[in-house]
Each structure stands twice: as C-alpha cells, then as structure tokens.
Amino acid sequence: xxxxxxxxxxxxxxxxxxxxxxxxxxxxxxxxxxxxxxxxxxxxxxxxxxxxxxxxxxxxxxxxxxxxxxxxxxxxxxxxxxxxxxxxxxxxxxxxxxxxxxxxxxxxxxxxxxxxxxxxxxxxxxxxxxxxxxxxxxxxxxxxxxxxxxxxxxxxxxxxxxxxxxxxxxxxxxxxxxxxxxxxxxxxxxxxxxxxxxxxxxxxxxxxxxxxxxxxxxxxxxxxxxxxxxxxxxxxxxxxxxxxxxxxxxxxxxxxxxxxxxxxxxxxxxxxxxxxxxxxxxxxxxxxxxxxxxxxxxxxxxxxxxxxxxxxxxxxxxxxxxxxxxxxxxxxxxxxxxxxxxxxxxxxxxxxxxxxxxxxxxxxxxxxxxxxxxxxxxxxxxxxxxxxxxxxxxxxxxxxx
Numbered sequence: 546x547x548x549x550x551x552x553x554x555x556x557x558x559x560x561x562x563x564x565x566x567x568x569x570x571x572x573x574x575x576x577x578x579x580x581x582x583x584x585x586x587x588x589x590x591x592x593x594x595x596x597x598x599x600x601x602x603x604x605x606x607x608x609x610x611x612x613x614x615x616x617x618x619x620x621x622x623x624x625x626x627x628x629x630x631x632x633x634x635x636x637x638x639x640x641x642x643x644x645x646x647x648x649x650x651x652x653x654x655x656x657x658x659x660x661x662x663x664x665x666x667x668x669x670x671x672x673x674x675x676x677x678x679x680x681x682x683x684x685x686x687x688x689x690x691x692x693x694x695x696x697x698x699x700x701x702x703x704x705x706x707x708x709x710x711x712x713x714x715x716x717x718x719x720x721x722x723x724x725x726x727x728x729x730x731x732x733x734x735x736x737x738x739x740x741x742x743x744x745x746x747x748x749x750x751x752x753x754x755x756x757x758x759x760x761x762x763x764x765x766x767x768x769x770x771x772x773x774x775x776x777x778x779x780x781x782x783x784x785x786x787x788x789x790x791x792x793x794x795x796x797x798x799x800x801x802x803x804x805x806x807x808x809x810x811x812x813x814x815x816x817x818x819x820x821x822x823x824x825x826x827x828x829x830x831x832x833x834x835x836x837x838x839x840x841x842x843x844x845x846x847x848x849x850x851x852x853x854x855x856x857x858x859x860x861x862x863x864x865x866x867x868x869x870x871x872x873x874x875x876x877x878x879x880x881x882x883x884x885x886x887x888x889x890x891x892x893x894x895x896x897x898x899x900x901x902x903x904x905x906x907x908x909x910x911x912x913x914x915x916x917x918x919x920x921x922x923x924x925x926x927x928x929x930x931x932x933x934x935x936x937x938x939x940x941x942x943x944x945x946x
Contacts, residue, residue: 567594571688576600577617577733581723606674742816753824756809785812837921847900854903867934880913897943
C-alpha cells in the first residue's frame, strides 16, 4: 500500500495509473475503519484495478466542536487494517491545511429540499461542509467509481445530487448498510459506546424494523406512536428525530402511497453518543397474472415452417379480442395437447387466417382446433374488477359471428 499526504504527489501518481488505463475506485472515509468500510473497499477492489481510500476528518461538517474533537481517530490502526486487505489500496491521508489551503470554510451549494430535513434540520451547515470536502476530493482523485454506504442515506442523496450539478464523470455505487448480528448499524461512533450502551443502541434498529414490518398495515400516526413508545423504558436514549420520508426528495411524508420508495430515518443520543440509521420501506403492490384475452376454438389455416416465427391472426379477431401486434400469446392445440408461446402478427381482415409460423408450425396441422390466450399482470385489487375479452368465432371459417 502507498500512502500520500500531499496533493501534488498523490495526483501525479494517479495520473500515471490513468495513463496506463487502470480503473480507479474511491472510498472516502473519516477513519476509525470498521467492517462497513471494509465492505466498501472490497467492492471497490473487485470492480477496479486500484482503490483509493481517503482518511480525513473534515472539520467543516461538524456543527459541534466537541463532536469534532472527540471523533475516533487512530490512523496507525487504519493503516494496519488497510495493509492487511490488499496491496492495491492507495491511502490518501491529508490534513486540513492540505485540503483547504489554510482557509477552512464551506462553500455554498443549493440542494433544494434535500438538506432541509432530518440531519439538515438538526445539524446546521453539516451538508455544506460535506459537499465542500467531497467536491474537493472528487477533483483530486478523479476516480471512475465511488462507493458510499446507505447508512448515511441523506448524505448519499446529496452527493448524488452534487455529482449531477457539477457534472463529475464518475459512477456512484450505493452499498447496503452493514450491521452487527444484533442489528446495530456499524459506525465509527460505536467505538465511543461501552458494551451496555451498544446493547441499548440496538433499539434504534428495532424501531426501524417495527416501521418496516408494519408500514403497509398501520397508518403513519400509529407507526410514530408505537416507535415513541418503544423508547419509554430507555432513559439512556434521547431521540432527536424519527421520520418517514420519500427516498427521492427526502421530504417527510404525511400520507403514504403505494408503489413509492420510502425510508424510515432515526437519530438519537445513546449515553451522549449520537447515532443515525435508516431502513427501506418499499410498498409495492402484489401483481398477479390474469386472463386478458381469449379466442376460443379456431382452426389452423396455415403452417409455415419457413417464416421467421409468430402466429398470424385475422386482424378482425385481434381487435375483437383486444390483442395487439407483437403481444405474447399462448397457443393450446386441442387435437394433440401441445401448448406453446409466441407473438402475434396481424393477418388480413375478414380472412379468418390462423397461420402458425416458424418452428412452432411443427406442433400443428392444418385443420387443428386452437384456443389462443393472452394474459396481463396487474394488482390484486385491479384484477378483481377486470373483465377479459373472450370471443367465440365461427368454427367453420374462423370469422366473427
């Protein structure tokens, strides 16, 4: 592993790798590395030739000086850990003067409403500091792929927005939150908790899990009430916020809608240590396959092995059965019991044509009686009220009666 502390040498090394067409992955961190970081680094190593890991405790994203000064910091342990993973890791470990050129302040960014709620509401200026340092790091590293965990999901969404606004030519990869066996999300701040406090902290995940389990069946007010009740017996936990928000714009919702992506977010102090977490609350309808159209008992008028495939159906029959060109269709042969699937092409109107084309022609003979069926996918509630189109043509000539 190579370690860099100054930007010019670091950029020069990366430039040489780029000139040799090596792909560069990037995992930005503030150190105190744990298994969550390791999972990001290993994914980066898997998908790139070299992986840059930055360890930099960014002062501009802390709205509390005590929080900044007490943030876990042991670079020697981080170096030892990185060395044990791969020789293709490049560590960038600058100080604040190197990153900010002696002027430690945040730039100003407009993220719309993304930084107005939850962390943005309770940590004023936090995301401006995050965006400032990430902007600088992206310009320095010029990575092909960058990896972020979903535990800091609001931060992740803001960085995704930053990439779009600035036009960085890189790919952001979202990585699932890594948890202990008891559900506690891995965080560098966990190191500040004793064993008893860590056990108590698992109640954050229990609250999120309750929201996930009951999101479809309970209204929002009951979810919030039950979550509040979960913490009544834990005076060591001080909840800063619990919110259910749309995953895209991060606005806390007042009413849930089906087929939307939401997340539950929580922040709390446990024995004086601030932790955050979140969980997916995806609410998708159950879809079922249901009969859409049926042409009942028509005779095969042609079987063309030399055609490229499909079944040709009189356009009048298609319209009557609400079948469109290119639609997937199931063919049931009443004479030999064969069932096969193909797609529909229109035949001449009023012709009564039913021609099975291509390899499927081997499964029928002219004069065989077929039942033609198409299906549709829809929600269970929609399916209960859906009426299929079923027609019964004249069996002698395949024409509409």
